[in-house]
């Protein structure tokens with residue numbers, strides 16, 4: 001049985017998929033893979049037995065990706081699996097930023113006793129809001145979440161301006177043509193009544209919204225952060241609220257510095273916490289993991305290139321290696337020199353790493369035993385795995 005270690009509440013849909021495909025969950029400290037959500041893996045020791053780490057979710061800043069890449073451990077996430085859930089919380093937050101719903105609910109509860117109807121009608125004037133229609137929403141990051149937020153805001157009759165210098169072709173197609181594309185983030189900050197941030201937390205994006213960017217925002221604008229604590233400098237946002245530059249700040253990431261501030265609304269990282277998003281993300285994670293462990297195909301990796309080829313031979317050998325010259329020729333020469341015929345060879349590189357998947361039919365036990373150790377000795381090869389096609 002292949003063992004998977006899990007952290008956090010992983011939906012039963014994902015766990016059941018794994019157990020019905022021959023995996024055991026959490027029965028050993030030497031698992032083949034780790035399946036998690038927001039658990040911080042930076043502090044954990046990751047066993048040598050681990051071959052894959054799968055994040056059921058989008059953000060992977062909780063995973064030591066660089067260290068795992070050097071060890072040949074494939075890191076996956078599940079892009080888009082929870083994007084609709086985050087979109088819906090973002091739209092709810094936009095409404096909370098436009099209308100004093102939270103305060104109004106408190107007020108309604110306080111009117112209990114006596115002539116409730118009269119007291120609510122007399123005092124409700126304190127809870128007047130504004131409308132989203134006709135206002136400008138700035139969306140920073142137009143990936144899976146940001147593109148959905150931007151499109152939905154159009155249906156709310158908002159004008160939408162988006163900024164994302166790293167847009168990929170798939171996402172670009174999803175963005176409504178009525179969304180204006182800003183050439184700089186400053187354009188978004190200067191034009192928007194509401195700014196919402198949907199980018200990953202990386203070294204570069206740390207404090208992406210800080211005092212300087214806040215000073216460029218329209219006076220009285222609202223800021224939403226459904227992305228990560230650390231992308232917005234909360235202390236700078238608090239200062240902007242205190243100076244009446246920013247009208248309201250809504251964040252999905254609790255920060256001690258923000259509690260009890262009258263212009264801050266905090267939710268406890270629930271953007272992806274819907275039944276549907278948890279099921280979809282866990283199922284995607286389980287499928288991607290099973291696919292990798294049984295076929296060598298890599299789908300939705302964040303540290304190595306994806307290769308997804310039909311497994312039509314009896315064996316395959318997956319070789320994770322550094323992206324340096326002469327690797328493909330060394331690998332194919334190695335198989336040739338050892339009398340092993342290559343039926344198909346796929347290779348892709350992304351950044352510092354590359355993946356080569358070699359398809360083979362005739363592969364004796366002796367050759368298999370030798371290939372593993374000998375391939376691992378080729379300089380710049382990080383990890384070699386052999387896959388057997390049970391259906392062949």
Ligand SMILES: NC(=O)C1=CN([C@@H]2O[C@H](COP(=O)(O)OP(=O)(O)OC[C@H]3O[C@@H](n4cnc5c(N)ncnc54)[C@H](O)[C@@H]3O)[C@@H](O)[C@H]2O)C=CC1
Nearest residue numbers: 058059141143144145164166167198199200226227271272
């Ligand atoms: N609150 C919650 O529970 C959740 C939070 N998230 C957070 O939201 C983030 C975004 O999620 P997805 O849209 O699914 O990810 P995604 O990877 O589909 O999209 C991110 C987009 O941000 C863009 N980007 C990166 N840096 C940028 C920058 N400096 N300026 C402008 N654009 C930039 C990228 O090009 C990409 O298109 C995640 O990384 C995660 O941190 C995601 C899901 C749930």
Ligand SMILES: O=C(O)C(=O)COP(=O)(O)O
Nearest residue numbers: 037038057058059272273
């Ligand atoms: O997918 C993401 O990036 C999230 O932030 C969701 O986190 P969660 O899985 O709900 O702990």
